Amino acid sequence: MKKIIILILFVSLGCSDSEDNSNGLMMNKIVGDWKLVGYYDDEEDPETGFNYHTVENGFETTFRQNKTFETTFIPSETYSGKFNIANDSILTFNYTITPSGISNPERFKILILNDNVLEYIAPGAIFGPQLRLERINNP
Amino acid sequence: MKNYYNLFVYLFICLARLNAQECGFVDTENYQTYDQYHFNRSSANVDIHCINVCFRIVRDNNGANAAINPNIIPQVLSEMNSKFNPHGIYFNQVGTFDYINSTNYNNYLQGSSPANIPNCLNIYFIKNFNHNPSLGGIATFGTLRVTIKGIHATNDCTVSHEVGHALNLRHTFRCTSTANGFNASCAENPFNSVECHIRGDLVCDTPADYTTMGGNSNVNNPYGLNNYNPDKKNIMSYWIGKQHFSPGQGERMFSSITGAPELQSIRSYNCANVVGPSKICRSGRIDSYRVSVAPIGTPTYNWSVSGCLQIIGSSTNSSVNITRTLPSTSNSTISVTINGSIVKTKTIRTRCLFGVFRMAGLYDWVSKDYGDMGLIIPIDPEDEDLDDPVVKYMWEIHEQESEPTALNSENIKPYFVGALPNEKNIFTSSTNQAIVNWGNISKSYLITCHEITQSGEKYLISENYVDVGDPKNNPCFKNNIQSIIAPNPVRNGLINVIVQKPENTSPCNYKDLEQPQFFNSELDKVNNSITIFDYQGNEIYRNVFETNEFTIENVNLISGNNYVVNLFTNEGGFNQQVIIAE
Numbered sequence: 001m002k003k004i005i006i007l008i009l010f011v012s013l014g015c016s017d018s019e020d021n022s023n024g025l026m027m028n029k030i031v032g033d034w035k036l037v038g039y040y041d042d043e044e045d046p047e048t049g050f051n052y053h054t055v056e057n058g059f060e061t062t063f064r065q066n067k068t069f070e071t072t073f074i075p076s077e078t079y080s081g082k083f084n085i086a087n088d089s090i091l092t093f094n095y096t097i098t099p100s101g102i103s104n105p106e107r108f109k110i111l112i113l114n115d116n117v118l119e120y121i122a123p124g125a126i127f128g129p130q131l132r133l134e135r136i137n138n139p
Numbered sequence: 140m141k142n143y144y145n146l147f148v149y150l151f152i153c154l155a156r157l158n159a160q161e162c163g164f165v166d167t168e169n170y171q172t173y174d175q176y177h178f179n180r181s182s183a184n185v186d187i188h189c190i191n192v193c194f195r196i197v198r199d200n201n202g203a204n205a206a207i208n209p210n211i212i213p214q215v216l217s218e219m220n221s222k223f224n225p226h227g228i229y230f231n232q233v234g235t236f237d238y239i240n241s242t243n244y245n246n247y248l249q250g251s252s253p254a255n256i257p258n259c260l261n262i263y264f265i266k267n268f269n270h271n272p273s274l275g276g277i278a279t280f281g282t283l284r285v286t287i288k289g290i291h292a293t294n295d296c297t298v299s300h301e302v303g304h305a306l307n308l309r310h311t312f313r314c315t316s317t318a319n320g321f322n323a324s325c326a327e328n329p330f331n332s333v334e335c336h337i338r339g340d341l342v343c344d345t346p347a348d349y350t351t352m353g354g355n356s357n358v359n360n361p362y363g364l365n366n367y368n369p370d371k372k373n374i375m376s377y378w379i380g381k382q383h384f385s386p387g388q389g390e391r392m393f394s395s396i397t398g399a400p401e402l403q404s405i406r407s408y409n410c411a412n413v414v415g416p417s418k419i420c421r422s423g424r425i426d427s428y429r430v431s432v433a434p435i436g437t438p439t440y441n442w443s444v445s446g447c448l449q450i451i452g453s454s455t456n457s458s459v460n461i462t463r464t465l466p467s468t469s470n471s472t473i474s475v476t477i478n479g480s481i482v483k484t485k486t487i488r489t490r491c492l493f494g495v496f497r498m499a500g501l502y503d504w505v506s507k508d509y510g511d512m513g514l515i516i517p518i519d520p521e522d523e524d525l526d527d528p529v530v531k532y533m534w535e536i537h538e539q540e541s542e543p544t545a546l547n548s549e550n551i552k553p554y555f556v557g558a559l560p561n562e563k564n565i566f567t568s569s570t571n572q573a574i575v576n577w578g579n580i581s582k583s584y585l586i587t588c589h590e591i592t593q594s595g596e597k598y599l600i601s602e603n604y605v606d607v608g609d610p611k612n613n614p615c616f617k618n619n620i621q622s623i624i625a626p627n628p629v630r631n632g633l634i635n636v637i638v639q640k641p642e643n644t645s646p647c648n649y650k651d652l653e654q655p656q657f658f659n660s661e662l663d664k665v666n667n668s669i670t671i672f673d674y675q676g677n678e679i680y681r682n683v684f685e686t687n688e689f690t691i692e693n694v695n696l697i698s699g700n701n702y703v704v705n706l707f708t709n710e711g712g713f714n715q716q717v718i719i720a721e
């Protein structure tokens with residue numbers, strides 16, 4: 001009887017924690033340096049027959065373990081602040097733009113996050129763009 | 140993302156880096172330039188384009204999981220036509236639809252695209268874009284292929300947006316909001332539309348736009364998003380609530396269909412109509428008819444007619460001249476065979492209730508200082524061309540140029556009540572009614588009325604000479620004719636009319652124009668012709684009574700509405716009264 005109760009407790013704890021765990025895994029996985037390499041939208045590339053478009057000199061983003069991030073755009077704009085991953089792969093940013101000093105929150109849905117690829121899109125965007133970032137060096 | 144910049148610093152930086160490579164945007168170059176196929180649709184009488192479309196429903200390999208229910212295809216086609224028709228572009232559905240069993244393409248896996256059906260724009264409905272689960276559709280110019288996620292088939296103009304790409308339209312925010320931010324080399328300036336034909340969407344009447352859908356897409360924008368005033372209803376934008384293309388986008392698509400080699404194979408004559416007057420009511424009149432669809436290459440035409448019509452001149456050109464012969468038949472047809480195989484026919488009326496010219500409820504002689512007088516053009520509903528209905532009427536008062544009236548402060552020329560101050564002799568009405576004031580000058584005038592159809596065709600339907608003169612010279616004693624209508628308000632659709640005429644009046648001498656006029660025909664010499672119009676100008680009753688006291692029964696009047704009763708008498712009397720239904 002004792003064993004059963006312990007088992008039930010264990011299972012229920014495991015269930016309630018599964019999303020947090022998955023978001024926690026994603027938080028670990030996203031840490032590092034990323035670079036925008038391309039995007040998907042609703043326009044087909046006649047060369048490839050697909051809707052993926054490459055970007056040269058894409059922005060670079062660093063996600064840190066302490067939930068801060070910094071995104072650098074060419075020519076000279078930087079977004080820095082906090083990020084979080086929660087609620088079914090929603091990636092949120094709260095940042096300040098340098099040099100304008102403007103602050104913004106922003107939300108994206110993560111569609112792919114593995115060792116090398118991060119893809120996300122604004123919720124509700126039915127034409128895209130779905131951004132594709134690739135890791136530029138491992139943490 | 141919202142960006143607020145020091146405008147001048149960043150404008151300088153972006154201008155200093157006018158280089159697509161540095162801004163990180165790789166553009167697809169398959170779209171045609173606007174100048175290359177620019178073609179000005181300046182008038183409503185310009186031809187239309189007809190595009191073949193094939194609807195293709197993708198399912199899984201086993202025939203299950205169809206992307207849409209085919210029952211919604213009419214709704215999809217209807218939305219497309221409603222958005223493109225105003226720009227002269229019509230869609231012809233080839234066949235009904237076909238099913239494609241391909242699990243891979245139903246999920247849009249790379250390399251799984253089925254072969255297009257030739258000679259039509261292929262519109263594929265799939266279940267899901269596997270790698271882009273949020274995506275609603277995909278298209279581009281030149282592939283003759285549009286792919287739509289089934290659940291978005293009737294959603295926020297998604298199909299029209301993608302078909303817009305297929306017909307050479309770009310996004311309204313092109314280069315302003317890219318995945319990597321602002322691209323100075325090709326972004327449109329919201330303050331200044333210079334170079335609008337080579338920047339942004341390459342169309343000049345769409346304001347500079349940005350989109351909030353891309354996250355980082357507005358980075359490095361030197362102008363500040365608050366300074367944009369985008370058309371948020373534009374179908375080629377990413378705003379929610381899309382409604383229309385701009386005229387410039389319509390022109391760009393139209394020109395591309397006219398000239399782009401990529402689009403020639405999907406053009407069609409199947410939406411074509413024979414365009415021209417819906418009636419020829421008078422012998423000797425010559426009217427021109429043409430095919431509505433712009434020529435595709437160098438087609439052959441072969442025109443033929445039936446009934447009481449006759450072709451004047453060539454029958455193998457793109458348009459044909461046609462006249463009416465006697466004896467008349469009630470209907471006749473005009474047909475054209477295009478390229479030896481496509482036959483289009485128009486049936487027209489060749490015997491008409493009113494003839495070509497109608498009286499506008501108008502004396503041919505009026506006293507000076509008569510004041511305001513209502514004019515109504517009779518309308519025969521059977522004369523209406525359902526393909527091209529009349530949308531307005533244009534009235535004009537013409538004065539003989541040879542003897543212009545010296546104007547002084549006391550002389551008042553005839554004018555239309557409600558006309559524009561600088562053109563008081565012209566009046567455009569949405570109904571068949573106008574109010575004229577005859578002024579105070581003794582003179583002859585010509586009053587004309589044209590009907591103008593939805594497509595912009597303009598037909599003369601009434602031409603009346605009027606002498607404005609001194610009351611004592613009234614040749615017809617018209618002012619002496621009176622009518623009494625009782626009861627008024629009218630009850631139960633019963634209208635009692637008493638016409639009071641002075642004794643010893645004689646029929647009036649009307650102007651003898653070249654053609655027999657309304658009042659001169661045998662039909663029109665009958666006594667006491669009554670017409671009743673509603674205030675929308677629709678004729679709701681017409682009859683002739685031999686006696687001077689008569690009752691009109693069973694007139695279907697709407698309670699509380701006003702109606703105009705026109706009375707013409709054999710003596711030339713005319714009376715106009717307003718009645719109200721109880």
Ligand SMILES: [Zn+2]
Nearest residue numbers: 042043127310
């Ligand atoms: Zn698009």
